Amino acid sequence: MKFIFDAVIKAVKELYGTDIDLAIINIQETRKEFVGQVTLVTFPLIKFSKKSPEQTGNEIGEYFANNLTEIAGFNVVKGFLNLSLTDSFWTNKLFNEILDPKFAQFKLNGKKVMVEYSSPNTNKPLHLGHIRNNLLGFSVAEILAAAGYEVVKTNLVNDRGIHICKSMLAWQKFGNGETPNSSGLKGDHLVGKYYVLFDKEYKKQIEALIAAGNSEEESKKNAPLIIEAQEMLLKWEAGDPDVISLWKTMNSWVYEGFTETYKTLGVNFDKFYFESGTYLLGKDIIEEGLQKGVFFKKEDSSVWIDLTDEGLDQKLLLRSDGTSVYMTQDLGTAQLKYNDFHMDKSIYVVGNEQDYHFKVLFTILKKLGKEGAAGLFHLSYGMVDLPSGKMKSREGTVVDADDLMNEMQQTARVHTENLGKINDFADEEKMELYHTIGLGALKYFLLKVDPKKRLLFDPNESVDFQGHTGPFIQYTHARIRSVLNRVDVVPTEYVYNEKLDSEERDLIVALSNYPEVIQTAAEGYSPAIIANYVYDLAKIYNKFYHEKSILQAESDEIKQFRIKLTIASGKVVKHAMNLLGIEVPERM
C-alpha cells in the first residue's frame, strides 16, 4: 500500500503546492458499510488545502482517478475518501505476493533478541499461571523470529533458596525414601507434595507454640521446622555434600517432570540459566556503580541507588553485611546474558506483580550506561485468577497444568467422538488429534487476550470449542484441506479477468494484511494481535466458502481462481496459528 502514501504526497504537492510529512497521512481499511477497500482520512490535510474535508477528498480522489491506474473509483463521505482498487490490482496481489512462497517471510534484520520466559521454581509443579507465561513467551519468540529477528529463548530456573529446602526437608523427614519410580508420581508433583506437606506440618508447630503461650510472630520464627530449613539452606550454600546430593536428586525429579510438561505444551528453550549458578553474581556491578558514582554507600556500608529523580524510591542493592539481594543478582544475570549473546533486545516475560522491580532494574542498567540497556523490555502480563480468587500452591487452590491439559484433551475427545468424522483414524492418530484440538482450544483461549489484562478462568465452565476459539480456526483449516484434497490438478494459470465478488475481494484484502499484522504484533510483543487477526481471516474464509461454490464454480477459470484463494487462505491460517504455537489438523 506504500504507493498510496506516495500518491497522497504527490497529490498534495501538485494540488496545494505543499510538501507534507508521511506521518500525517492517515490510511485505513474501509469500513464494511461503505464502498471501497482503502480510506484516506482527509481532516489532517485541510490545513494545506484550505478547503472543506469533503472538497479536499473530492479533489484528491479526482487526482487519483486520473493518475493512478490502480484506482477503479472513489467516494467521499464527510472527511473520508474511500478508494476502490481495481480487480486486477487485487488478483495481482494474490498471484504475485500472497501465493509467493516468500509471502510473510521477513528477511533477517540483523538484530538479535532474547526472550526469557517460564522461569519456574523447582519446588512444585507448573500451574495455569505458568501456562500463560509459557505460551506468551513461546509465541512472542516465534513472532519476533517471523519478523526477522534472530531469537534466543532462555529459561532462568529458580532452583535454590529456602522454598526448595522446605520440600527437601519434608521429604527427608516424612518421605520414607519415596521416589517417582516407587510412587508412580510425576517428579515435579512428588516434590510439590512435600512442599505442601512442609507447610502443613509447619503450621501445626506454629499452632502448638501459640497454644503454649508464644506470640504468633515468635512462633513463626521459632518453629523447629523453619529453623531446620534455614540451617539446610546454610549447609547448601556451604556446599555440604549430603544436602547437595539430595538437592541434585530432587531437582532431577522435577526436571524430568517439567520436561514432560513442556513437551505436551509444545514449548522449548535454547539456553537454560540456573539461579544456583547466578545468585552470587552482581557484586562487581555494585563496585562499578560505586566507582561511577551512580550508587552510594551508607555508614553501615550497605549500598543504595537514589532513583527519586525518576519518580522511584531509594533502592537497596547490597546488604550491610555485604550479601546480595534479589536486585544484585538480577543485575549480574543481565550482564551475564549480555556477555553470552550480545543481543540488541532482551524481553523478560514476568507477571505484573514485578512491574516495579523491572522498572528499577532497567533504570539502573541505563544509568550505568550498559550496552543493550535500551533494548530491555518487561513483557508484563496479568495474573490468572479463579472465580474464588487467587491461586495459592500451598493451599492447593491451583489449576494444575498437567491436569488441565489432560482435561482439555478429554473434552476434545468427547466433541470429536460425538461428531464421528474420524472413525477411520488409528488410535495413535486419534490421540494426536485430541492433543492438537485440546491444546489449541486452551492456547487460543489464553493468547487471544491482551497480555497485560488479568484473566479470569472458571474451571467449572469448560473452554469453548465454538465461535471465537482455537477449534473454530482449526476447523476452517481442516475444511480447506478437505477441499484441496479433492483437487487433482493444481492450477498454474496466473491471469484472471473475471469480475471479483465481494467475498473474494474481502478475502484477498484480509490475506494481504498479514505481513503488516506480524510486524505490529512483533512491535507490540502481542500474540493477541495475531490471534484476533487469524480469527477474522477464518471468518471471512468461511463466509466465502458458504456463499461461493469452489469445485462447482460457474466456469473452470473461476474454479481455478477460487482454488488459489483457498490455497492462500490455508497457508496463512496455518502460519498464523503456528506463530501462536497452535497446530492445525488436516482433518478433525
Place this chain on the structure above:
RNA sequence: GCACUUGUAGCUCAAUUGGAUAGAGCACCUGACUACGGAUCAGGAGGUUAGGGGUUCGACUCCCUUCAAGUGCACCA
C-alpha cells in the same frame, strides 16, 4: 497512605494507537444443506465505553477528578 495497571453488551473479548453509526463470540430468539465438512453460515435482540469535567473538526483512546478491582511499596525472592 503512595505508586503502577485495569474498568467496553448478562458473560468472555475487539476496536487499525485520536477517525465514520463502538464490533465479535458465548448465552437467548429466528432462519439456512438431496451443494466442496453444520465444530459452519445468515438474521434478531442486547451499549450513557464505571461517573463527572476538559483538550478539538473528531475521544473507548489524551489530560484532570471521583469511584471500583488487582498488584506493588522488606537489609524476602
